[in-house]
Each structure stands twice: as C-alpha cells, then as structure tokens.
Amino acid sequence: MSTIGRRATTTAATRRGIIDAARELLATRDWQHFTIEAVANRAGVTRVTVYNQVRSKRGLLDAVLTDLVDRAGMDQLLTDTQHLSAGDACAAIVQRTCVFWHSERELLRTLFGLAAVDHDVASILKQREEWRRKQLHSLVRRLAAESTPALADADVLAGVTAVTSFVTYDALGAIADEPDRAALLLTHLVRSLTD
Amino acid sequence: MSTIGRRATTTAATRRGIIDAARELLATRDWQHFTIEAVANRAGVTRVTVYNQVRSKRGLLDAVLTDLVDRAGMDQLLTDTQHLSAGDACAAIVQRTCVFWHSERELLRTLFGLAAVDHDVASILKQREEWRRKQLHSLVRRLAAESTPALADADVLAGVTAVTSFVTYDALGAIADEPDRAALLLTHLVRSLTD
C-alpha cells in the first residue's frame, strides 16, 4: 500500500468508464439497443467485466442513478437559501432545480421513463423525490407564513411538488432549453399556489 | 355475407381480447414480464395468434394506443365548450382532461414512460399531444382576450400545456385519485398563467 492503491485506482477508472458509457447510451433514449454488451464496447471493456462491477442490468441503472445523485450536489440547497427572504428562497430553489433538470435532461428523461415501467428504478427515484418533497415542505411553510393560500395545505404541497418535478419541467418543451426562463415560469406557478 | 360476418365478429373478439389483455398487463407496470406470451395466455390464445393480429410487440403497443384514443372520446371537447364563457370553458376542459387522465392512469403512466425510452411509442403519443396543444392554444387565446397575462405568449402556452399534461397530473400523487379536486388545483394554475 505504498502508492496508495495504484491498482484500486485503475479499477475505479474502469467503473467510471462503464457508468459513463451507460450514461451516454441511456441519454440516446434507445432502450432497445441499451444492452450490457453495448455498454461494455463503449467502455472498451468485456461484457463479463461489466457484470463484475455491477451485478446486473438493474445494478447498472442503480449505479448510474447514485452517481447522478452524487454529482447533483443539491444537498445543501435548503441551508444555502436559509438566509434569504421566503420569496427569494423560493426563486433560488426553483432556479437551481431547473438548472439541474436541464443539465441532465436526456438522462433524466430516460430514468423517469423507466421508473414508470420498472419497480426497482421507481423505488430508487422515489427516495429522491421524497427528499425533494421534504425540502419543498419547508419552503411551503415559509411562504405560507407570509400569506393565506386559497387552497388546502395538502393541495399546495402536492401542486408545488408536481410543478417543480422533472416531468413537468421536461413537458415545457422548447422552453426547457433555457433553464432560467423556465425557472421564471415555474416560480410564477409556485407563487400562485402559495400566495 | 348473410349474417354479416359471424366469422369476422369472432376474430374481432379475439383482437379485443388481445388488446384488453395487453392493457391489463401494461397497467401492472411490469415491463419485465410484459411478454407476448403473457399477453397470449391472458387472452386465452396462442402466441402465434397475437403475432397474427399485431405484427410485433410495437404493433401491439400501437394497437393499445389507438384503441385508447378511440375510447377517449375527447374529440369534440372544444366545440362542446364553445358556448361557455372563457373561464367556464377553461374549467370544463381541465376537468374533463383530468377525468380522462384518471380513468386510465396506470395504463397511461406506462405508455408515457415507454415513450421516454422508445422512439416509436414517442412518435405516436406526440401526435396526440400536438392535438391537445392546438386545443389549448385556442383556449389560451380566448382567455388572453379577457386579460393581459404577465408572461410571453409562448411561455403561457407551454406552461398551460405542461400543467395539464398527464405526467404533471400523475405527479400530483394522492390528489390525482380525486380528479375533481385535482382539476380545481390545475385550473387554478392555468388561470394564474393567463390572468
């Protein structure tokens, strides 16, 4: 352990290569041709190696997803915006959410699509959505403290969650190509629910 | 051709059976086990018969989708609401849309999920979404004539389309179990964009 795992480094690199290859192929949204062999070829590696790193095709999706969450770096979104006014915090949260949706749009579209069809993928995404929901719950409480919404609390939260979800963002079509513009639109919607 | 195709009737029935079986299996959202053989078994028919009716697995999805559109009966939504005031027409259109999303929620979730992953399914759904968009365009024009929206026309239309999309409806979670309640929420959002 002199060079602190030169071997470990290379295996980590091949794992990275596999995950990146999977990311790229998933972004093409061609599930038909998303095979372990295709991923292996793109990563310059054997099929067996892929099975070695990730147990199965689902394991591969799992790896891509957790990797995606890691690079998201949205964890401290709430604390980052604590010092802002409720309105500004709302705008900031929506904006950063949009930027993230936009940055990985193709990949996310595939993953959320698969979640509608595969219970395993769904359960992984569900965890993340639950986290997002909690964050939004805090935000909604802050906003509601400054005004009296016309709708029931449960409806407001559900509405805000839906409006700021990836699928809604993606449904904006061409507008979603400009995250800042989309953020303004979505912020408008969120405020209409909470004011 | 005396009894007007007694044979034709039975073959139409088997086709119905196949499509219904496919609908039911798709609603379980288990793509993994959605095989031609499973559909055939559920329809009480041989695998070969399924291939006879629909050319392939994609052909089966196509058949399910066009069947779904047929039973939707949303074609005259716009003319039905022409005599109403703009605001009432908006509420009615959103409400009927929600009822439809709700009536086939599980199946639609699967189909829209697949569309994110399969270009063929996507292109079929795209046609329907284009139609919906046109309907909403008319509605937005009527609403905008009565007020001056704060947002650009393109943003308003994109927002309304997204907010009334199936995926957003489905993202409402438990609220989507009560289509009328969801309709009120979504109408609120649509109005906030157009007022």
Next chain:
DNA sequence: GACTCACTATACAGGCTGTAAAGCGAGAGG
C-alpha cells in the same frame, strides 16, 4: 359439399441476460 381462413401446435434462428471456469498479467508485499 367444397372452400376459406383464423387459430393451434411445433420447430427454428437470432439476440440478450446472467453464470461459470480457466488463463493472463500488472500491482502489492515480503
């Protein structure tokens, strides 16, 4: 009564998944 045509039964090629086993070769460790 002969014919049509949808359905059945069976078989086959091709592709993808996942597992197993043997060999290689660079890195780790004494």
Next chain:
DNA sequence: CCTCTCGCTTTACAGCCTGTATAGTGAGTC
C-alpha cells in the same frame, strides 16, 4: 527479486424472449 493477489479476458453454456415458417384442424362461408 520472487510470489501472491486480483481484476480483466476469453470461451462456453443455459435460459428466456422475439419473430418467422409450416402443417394441420375445424367452424363459418358460398
């Protein structure tokens, strides 16, 4: 320097699903 470890490669295999082909059966048609 010499040995051992361990990730990667190659090859092989069983199982499942898709899609196609072929021959047979039996109820509906004319």
